[in-house]
Amino acid sequence: MAEEKKWVVTTSGEKPLSDVTEKLTEAGFAVDQVLDAIGSITGSAGEDVAERLRSIPGVSDVSPESPIDIGPPDAPVTW
Numbered sequence: 001m002a003e004e005k006k007w008v009v010t011t012s013g014e015k016p017l018s019d020v021t022e023k024l025t026e027a028g029f030a031v032d033q034v035l036d037a038i039g040s041i042t043g044s045a046g047e048d049v050a051e052r053l054r055s056i057p058g059v060s061d062v063s064p065e066s067p068i069d070i071g072p073p074d075a076p077v078t079w
Contacts, residue, residue, distance in 0.1 A: 004030075006065035007050050009041040015058030017041070023056045 007029070011020050021034055021041055029050075031043040042065060045053070053062045071077065 004044045004046055005050070006032075006042065006044050007053075008063050008065050009043070009053060009059055010061040010063070011039045011041070011058050012060040013039060013058075020056065020058040023058070024053060027052050027056065029053060 009020075009024060009029070011017060017034060017036060017039065021031060024041060024043070025031055027049060029041075029043050029045045031041060033042045035041065050062050053059055
């Protein structure tokens with residue numbers, strides 16, 4: 001089985017977010033969060049599944065999730 005990674009799916013707005021979420025799940029994507037306000041969906045899947053997601057109508061982009069660390073409070077550098 002392929003190694004699972006975290007992904008961010010950006011939608012195009014051409015299809016309802018609920019429809020895109022359903023199609024992603026059917027394709028094998030494990031949905032974590034549906035971010036309605038920004039039209040994105042986060043979740044996990046292997047590289048092979050992520051590649052298939054790109055062909056789903058309403059999907060604009062599928063990118064690996066990148067960790068963000070803003071550091072401790074009062075740190076002089078945050079990025």
